[in-house]
Amino acid sequence: MSVTLKINGETRTLDADPESPLLWALRDELGMTGTKFGCGIASCGACTVHWDGMPIRSCQTMVGDLEGAEITTIEGVNGKAAKAVQEAWNELDVPQCGYCQSGQIMAATALLTDTPKPTDEDIDAAMDGNVCRCATYARIRKAIHAAADKMEA
Amino acid sequence: MLHLLQKPLEAPKPSRRTFLKMSAGAVGGLIIAAKMPNAAKAAADAGEFVQPFVHIRPDNTVVVLSKHLDKGQGTANGLATLVADELDASHEQILLELAPSNPQLYANSLFGVQGTGGSTAMPNAFMQYRQAGAAAKAMVVSAAAKEWGVPAGEITVSGGVVSHSSGKSATLGELAGLAANEDVPAEPALKTPDQWVYIGKSFPRKDVKNKTVGAPNTYTIDFNREGMLTATVARSPRFGGTVKSFDATEAKKVAGVVDIFQIPNGVAVVAESTWPAIKARDLLEIEWDDSAAETRSTDAMMTELKDMTTKPGLKVREDGDVDAALDASAKVMEIDYDFPFLAHGAMEPLDIVGEFDGETAQFWFGSQIPTIDHNVASTILGIPFEKVSINTLWAGGSFGRRAQGDAHPVSEISFLLKAMREAGMDPRPVKIVWTREDDMAGGYYRPMSAHKIKVGLDGDGNVTAVKYNIAAKSIIKGTAFEPMLMPNGVDHNMTEGASDTTYSFPMMNMDQAFQETPVPVLWWRSVGHTHTAYVMETMIDRIAKETGKDPVALRLELLKDDPRKTNVLKLAAEKAGWDTPLPEGRHRGVAVHKSFGSYVAEVVEISFREDGTVKVEKVTAAVDCGVPVNPDNIRAQVEGGIGYGLGAILRNQVTLSDGYVEETNFDTYESLRISDMPEIDVHIVASTEAPTGIGEPGTPPIGPAVANAIAAAKDEWITSLPFTKAGLV
Numbered sequence: 001m002s003v004t005l006k007i008n009g010e011t012r013t014l015d016a017d018p019e020s021p022l023l024w025a026l027r028d029e030l031g032m033t034g035t036k037f038g039c040g041i042a043s044c045g046a047c048t049v050h051w052d053g054m055p056i057r058s059c060q061t062m063v064g065d066l067e068g069a070e071i072t073t074i075e076g077v078n079g080k081a082a083k084a085v086q087e088a089w090n091e092l093d094v095p096q097c098g099y100c101q102s103g104q105i106m107a108a109t110a111l112l113t114d115t116p117k118p119t120d121e122d123i124d125a126a127m128d129g130n131v132c133r134c135a136t137y138a139r140i141r142k143a144i145h146a147a148a149d150k151m152e153a
Numbered sequence: 154m155l156h157l158l159q160k161p162l163e164a165p166k167p168s169r170r171t172f173l174k175m176s177a178g179a180v181g182g183l184i185i186a187a188k189m190p191n192a193a194k195a196a197a198d199a200g201e202f203v204q205p206f207v208h209i210r211p212d213n214t215v216v217v218l219s220k221h222l223d224k225g226q227g228t229a230n231g232l233a234t235l236v237a238d239e240l241d242a243s244h245e246q247i248l249l250e251l252a253p254s255n256p257q258l259y260a261n262s263l264f265g266v267q268g269t270g271g272s273t274a275m276p277n278a279f280m281q282y283r284q285a286g287a288a289a290k291a292m293v294v295s296a297a298a299k300e301w302g303v304p305a306g307e308i309t310v311s312g313g314v315v316s317h318s319s320g321k322s323a324t325l326g327e328l329a330g331l332a333a334n335e336d337v338p339a340e341p342a343l344k345t346p347d348q349w350v351y352i353g354k355s356f357p358r359k360d361v362k363n364k365t366v367g368a369p370n371t372y373t374i375d376f377n378r379e380g381m382l383t384a385t386v387a388r389s390p391r392f393g394g395t396v397k398s399f400d401a402t403e404a405k406k407v408a409g410v411v412d413i414f415q416i417p418n419g420v421a422v423v424a425e426s427t428w429p430a431i432k433a434r435d436l437l438e439i440e441w442d443d444s445a446a447e448t449r450s451t452d453a454m455m456t457e458l459k460d461m462t463t464k465p466g467l468k469v470r471e472d473g474d475v476d477a478a479l480d481a482s483a484k485v486m487e488i489d490y491d492f493p494f495l496a497h498g499a500m501e502p503l504d505i506v507g508e509f510d511g512e513t514a515q516f517w518f519g520s521q522i523p524t525i526d527h528n529v530a531s532t533i534l535g536i537p538f539e540k541v542s543i544n545t546l547w548a549g550g551s552f553g554r555r556a557q558g559d560a561h562p563v564s565e566i567s568f569l570l571k572a573m574r575e576a577g578m579d580p581r582p583v584k585i586v587w588t589r590e591d592d593m594a595g596g597y598y599r600p601m602s603a604h605k606i607k608v609g610l611d612g613d614g615n616v617t618a619v620k621y622n623i624a625a626k627s628i629i630k631g632t633a634f635e636p637m638l639m640p641n642g643v644d645h646n647m648t649e650g651a652s653d654t655t656y657s658f659p660m661m662n663m664d665q666a667f668q669e670t671p672v673p674v675l676w677w678r679s680v681g682h683t684h685t686a687y688v689m690e691t692m693i694d695r696i697a698k699e700t701g702k703d704p705v706a707l708r709l710e711l712l713k714d715d716p717r718k719t720n721v722l723k724l725a726a727e728k729a730g731w732d733t734p735l736p737e738g739r740h741r742g743v744a745v746h747k748s749f750g751s752y753v754a755e756v757v758e759i760s761f762r763e764d765g766t767v768k769v770e771k772v773t774a775a776v777d778c779g780v781p782v783n784p785d786n787i788r789a790q791v792e793g794g795i796g797y798g799l800g801a802i803l804r805n806q807v808t809l810s811d812g813y814v815e816e817t818n819f820d821t822y823e824s825l826r827i828s829d830m831p832e833i834d835v836h837i838v839a840s841t842e843a844p845t846g847i848g849e850p851g852t853p854p855i856g857p858a859v860a861n862a863i864a865a866a867k868d869e870w871i872t873s874l875p876f877t878k879a880g881l882v
Contacts, residue, residue, distance in 0.1 A: 016428075017408065017409075017428060017429075017432075019432070020428045021428070024426065024427050024428040025428075027375075027427070028383070028426035028427050028428065029426070031369075031377070032367075033367070033369055033370075033374070033375035033377075034366070034367015034368070034369070035367065036372075036374070036500070036501070036549070037374060037427075037502070037586075038500055038501075038502075038589065038819075039589040039818050039819050039820075040588055040589055040590075040818075041589070041818055041819075041820060043818060043819040043820045044500070044589075044819050044824070046500060073367070074366065074367030075366070075367050086365045086366065089361070089365045090361050090362060090365060093357055093358045093361055093785060093786075093789065094361070094365075095225075095358075095360075095361050095364040095365065096225035096226065096227065096550075096789060096790075096793055097224055097225025097499070097500060097501070097547075097548065097549045097550040097551075098225065098360065098361075098363070098364030098365075098371070098547075098549070099225075099372060099499075099500040099501045099549025099550060100500045100549075101364050101365060102367045105365060123827065124827060124828040127827045128826045128827055128828050130827070131500070131819060131824045131826065132500070132827075133498055133499055133500045133550050133552070133797070133824060134225045134500075134550060134793045134796075134797070135792065135793045135794075135795070135796020135797050135799075135800070135825055135830065136789070136792070136793060136796075137796060137825075137826075137827040137830035138792050138796075138830055138831075138832065138833050139789070139792070140827060141827065141830070
C-alpha cells in the first residue's frame with residue numbers, strides 16, 4: 001500500500017504495510033533514526049513526533065492512517081520553541097544516555113508552542129508520558145523554564 | 154526453507170583459562186601510548202597524531218578515545234576532561250569517540266580486561282588519561298621546539314594554541330604530524346592541581362549536541378550497514394526452556410521475511426527490516442521444552458529465600474559468638490526484609506549488529522565487557538581472536554544490563570551469523586533487535602533477596618551484636634568472574650555495603666546462602682548496595698527510634714572511625730537544615746552509604762498526598778568522590794542515581810507466575826516520571842583524595858532515606874519492597 005504524506009515539509013510516499021507503525025517507516029524506510037523505539041505501546045514517549053503540531057506516539061500510529069498527514073520529526077523540528085528548547089537542553093547538559101531526548105524535545109516543543117510560559121503543573125501534565133530512565137527530569141524541568149525565558153527575551 | 158542446526162547448542166561460557174588468557178594484555182602497568190605501528194606512521198605522514206587515547210587531526214580537532222562504554226554516565230566526556238586539561242586543548246576542539254575492543258591497549262586496570270562497571274572508569278583511568286594528555290603535549294612541544302629552533306622549556310600551550318615569546322605560534326592541529334614523529338615520553342610531567350584548567354571546574358558534555366538533534370549513527374539501533382538485515386528472536390517465555398519444535402509456515406508468509414533459523418536459545422526471524430521481523434515472530438508457533446525451566450512463582454521463590462535466612466549459611470563475616478551475645482542482650486530486635494527482582498529497563502532495549510564472511514567478523518554495539526564479548530564471538534565462529542572486531546557504540550542506558558558475563562547478545566548473533574552462513578546465504582550484516590518485552594521479560598535481573606537481621610541492645614540502648622543472614626541467587630557463581638571475585642566461595646557482591654560496614658558494632662556476623670534458579674541475574678546500578686544499604690540504614694533508624702536517639706546523632710556516634718562518611722553526613726544534615734523545624738505536613742529521613750569508594754549522604758523531605766500516597770519533595774545530597782573531576786557531571790549522576798533508585802523502591806518489581814514474567818513493559822513496570830521527581834540539591838566535598846566513581850553511589854541511600862522519613866511520619870517500617878505493597882504509591 002502506498003501512502004503520501006508530508007514529513008518535515010517534504011512530500012514523501014511510503015510504500016509500506018498499512019499496519020506498520022510510523023516509527024518503523026521513519027526509521028527503516030526513510031532512514032530517519034532520530035525518532036526512537038522505546039516500548040512499542042505508547043508508554044514511554046521515546047517515539048514522539050508531531051502530527052499537525054500535536055505530539056503523538058509514532059509507535060502506535062499506523063502508516064495506513066496517515067494519508068495527507070503533516071509529520072514533523074526531531075530531524076526537522078524548528079521554529080522559536082524548538083530552537084529555545086534545544087539551546088536550553090545544551091546549556092544545562094540535560095541528556096545523559098540521551099536515548100529518550102528526541103522524544104522529550106518533541107514533547108517540550110509542543111508544550112511551549114501551546115503554552116509559552118508553563119507552570120510546573122503544566123510541565124508535569126505535558127511531560128509525564130515521556131520516560132527518562134536516566135532520570136534527567138530535574139534538568140528537563142529547568143530547561144523548559146529556561147527555554148520559556150528565552151522565548152520571552 | 155528452514156535451516157535447523159542438528160541440535161541446539163549450549164552457548165560456551167568463557168572458562169577460567171580464557172579469562173586468564175584475556176587478562177594477559179593488562180600486565181605491565183598503564184599503557185598511555187604506543188610505539189609507532191605502521192598505521193600511525195602513515196597517519197603522521199598525513200599530518201595526523203595517532204596514539205591509543207588521543208588523536209590530533211590536521212583540522213585541529215582532538216579526538217579522545219574512551220576505553221569505557223558511555224551509556225549516559227558521562228565517562229567519555231570525563232576522560233576527555235583529563236586529556237584536554239593536560240594537553241591544554243580548547244573545549245571546542247575536543248571530539249569524543251569510543252575505543253574498539255583491544256585488551257592490550259584498553260584494559261580496565263582494575264579488571265585486567267577491557268570492561269566498564271563498578272563505577273571504576275574514573276578511578277582506573279584518572280592517571281592514565283592525564284598521562285596520555287601530558288605525553289601528547291610533550292610531543293607537540295618538542296616538535297615545535299625543533300621546528301622553531303627554540304628551547305622546549307620556553308614554549309607554552311594554552312587553549313589549544315602553542316606559542317613562543319618570539320611571536321611564533323601554531324595550533325595543535327598544525328603540529329600534529331610533526332609531533333607524531335617525536336619519541337613518546339615514558340613519564341610525562343603532570344600538572345599540579347593548582348594548574349588544572351578543567352579538572353574540578355567545568356567541561357560541559359561534548360555528546361549533548363548529537364543527543365538533542367537526533368543525530369544519525371549514535372546508538373546501535375540506529376546503526377546501518379549496506380545490505381543489513383534485521384532479526385528478532387523468539388526466546389523461551391520461561392527461563393531455561395528450550396525449543397522442542399516449531400512451525401514457521403504463517404511467519405514466512407509475511408512480506409519482508411527472508412528466512413527463519415533455529416539457534417540455541419530460540420528461533421530467529423530474519424527480515425529486510427524491523428517491522429516484518431516483529432510481525433512475523435508473533436506468527437511463529439513454538440512448542441517449548443520446559444523440563445529444565447523455572448516454573449515457580451516468585452512467591453514460592455521468596456518463601457525458599459526466607460527459609461534460607463533462618464539457617465546457617467556461608468560465613469561472610471564472623472566477629473565472634475553472635476548467638477551468645479544476642480542471648481546476653483537486654484533486648485533483641487528481629488527484622489525480615491525482602492526485595493524483588495528488578496529489570497534495568499534501559500531506554501534503548503538490547504541490540505547488536507554483526508557480520509561474518511567465514512573468515513572475519515565485525516560487531517557494532519554498546520559492548521560493556523568487550524574482552525569477553527570478543528572471546529565468545531571468536532569461539533562460536535571458530536575464527537581467531539584477531540579476526541574479530543568489536544566496535545563500541547554509544548548505549549541508550551545500561552545500569553548494568555549490558556555487562557553480561559555470558560555475553561549473551563554476541564553469543565546469540567554469532568550463532569545466527571553461523572546459521573545464515575551454513576545455510577548458504579550471502580554474508581549480509583544483521584541486526585538483532587530486542588523489543589521492550591524481550592528486554593524486560595528476558596531476565597538478567599537484580600536478584601530477589603531475603604534478609605534477616607537480629608540486633609542486640611544492652612540496657613543503655615547500645616548495640617551489642619548484629620546477626621545478618623542474606624539469601625539470593627549469586628550474580629557471580631558459575632560465571633567467568635567466579636575465580637576472581639569468589640576466591641573463598643563467598644560472593645561479596647551480594648553482601649557489599651553490609652559485611653564491610655564501618656558502623657562500629659562490637660560484633661557482627663554475616664552469613665549468605667545461594668538460591669539456585671535458571672532465572673539469569675545481573676549487576677543492577679549499585680549491585681549489592683541496592684538492598685544492603687536499605688537494610689543497614691533503616692536498621693539504624695529503628696535502633697534510633699528504639700533508643701530514643703536522633704538518627705543523625707546515632708550515626709555520628711557509630712561512625713567515629715569513618716571521617717569521610719561523617720563528613721558527608723554532617724554536610725547533608727547541615728544543608729538540609731536537619732535541626733530546623735519542618736513545615737506542616739513535611740517529614741524528613743536520612744541515609745548515608747559508601748559504595749564503590751564514594752560516600753553519599755541524602756536527606757529527604759516527604760509529604761503525603763490526600764490519598765495517602767507518598768510524595769518525595771526534596772533531596773539534599775552530599776557527596777565525597779575524591780577529586781571531583783567534572784562537578785556538573787557528578788551532580789547529574791547523583792540526580793539520576795536518586796531518580797533511578799526512587800523509581801525502583803516506589804513501584805518496581807518483576808514477578809513470575811508459574812515461571813512466566815508478569816511485568817513486560819512500562820505499563821506494568823512503571824518507571825519514575827517527571828511528576829515523581831523531587832527537587833535535588835547536590836553538595837560536593839572539595840576532596841583531594843584519588844577520584845572514585847559516581848555512576849552508582851547516588852542510588853543506594855535514597856530508598857532507606859525515604860523509608861526512614863515514612864517511619865518518622867507514621868511509625869510504619871517498610872520491609873517488603875516495593876512501596877506499592879504497603880499502599881504508599
